Amino acid sequence: MNPEQPAPPPGPDRGTRAEDRPARLDIGVVGTGRVGPALAAALRLAGHRPVAASGVSERSRRRAAELLPGVPLVDPAEVLARADLVLLTVPDDALPGLVTGLAETGAVRQGQLVAHTSGRYGAAVLQPVLRAGGLPLALHPVMTFTGTPVDVQRLAGCSFGVTAPEELRLAAQALVIEMGGEPEWIAEEARPLYHAALAIGANHLVTLVNQAMELLRTSGVEAPDRMLGPLLGAALDNALRSGDAALTGPVARGDAGTVSAHISELGDHAPRMVAGYLAMARATADRALAHGLLAPERAEDLLDVLSEGGRGQ
Structure with missing residues (x-):
């Protein structure tokens, strides 16, 4: 093995069939939303063994039953009691309180791997886990999840934003590789900017696509998709x-005249979209100018149109 490549956790050769490999880690999932069951299912394919999960809503319970058949649903403290590796897959705002509560109630064991999948946070949010003797990992899959089995296949080649203490870096990277992902090291202080970049690229894209489809339907297009x-x-x-x-x-x-016509039509048919159109048009103009695609003399009229459009809001 190349000494510069992260070694997988101890276990049999990854080339053997998954069903022939003994489980190397018992996996627990706290929060059976769209992400946790998919990651646990991927780890099962790599020879690990999901042993417990927690979920509240009926939808999350159905999802767990589909992706993790036979895995019992228990409370979070019991998940930690049964697992060597715990995946905390809860919403960002719920994560700090969950971590603190688990640590303060003594649920975290010495040497237990505890990984969250939040893009916003790095390993620092898991400081209570570290103080309790646990091993903190931040493993954020850069993918949108559907909550269906297709997510497990989509993990192949998916980038993960990885943040962990230096001594756990190889373990974190190895787990990502076993899920089929590609680890990308993100410094603790860079996590908020990293997450903002992904939100701009993925979340806003969905909004833009659906706005475009809505306008095409309004214009009479039968199959905008x-x-x-x-x-x-x-x-x-x-x-x-x-x-x-x-x-x-x-x-x-x-083309200032075309942009002016766009703003007018949006004002008539979809006034709530005008502000977004103006903001994206200004950002696009700035990038086109900086890249030399938009001539300064043409930019002047364009920016006047965008400014007038903004005053009309």
Whole structure:
């Protein structure tokens, strides 16, 4: 083995069939939303053994039953009592309180691996776990989850934002690799910026796509998803390959008249979308100018139109 590559946790050769490998870690999941069951199912494929999970809503319980059949649903303290590796897969705002409560009630054991999947937080939020003798890991899968078995397959090649104490770095990376993912080390202080970048790219994309589909339906298009699919797929591919050089459209060209018409039509048919259009148009104009795609003399009229559109809101 290359000494620079992270070693997998102790266990049999990964080339053997999963059903022939003894489980190396007992896995527990606290929070059976969309993420936790998928990660536990992926670890099961790697030879580990999910042994307990906790979930509150009926939907989360059904999800656990589908992705983790036979795994009992118990309270969070019991999950920790049964597991060597605990996945805390709860909403960001609930994570600090959950961690503190588990540590203060003595649920965390000496040497127990405790990993959360929040993008916002690094390992510092798990300080109560560390003080209780646990081993803290931040393993954030950079993927949107559906809560269905397809998520397990989508983990193949998925990047994970990994933050952990230096002595646990190889263990964290090895777990990600066993789930089929690609570990990417994120410094503790960079976690909020890292998460903001992902939110801009993924969350806002969903809003933009659905706004575009809504407007196309209003304009009479019967299958807006079919119309947008090739266009947006090409735009995403071009952006990832070429960066700002992929900018196109009326804003990047400085077509002030076209942009003015857009603002007018949105004001008539979808006034709630005008503010978002203006904000994205200004950001696009700034990037096109900086990249030399938008000539300064054309930018002046364009920016006047955007400014007038903003005053009309």
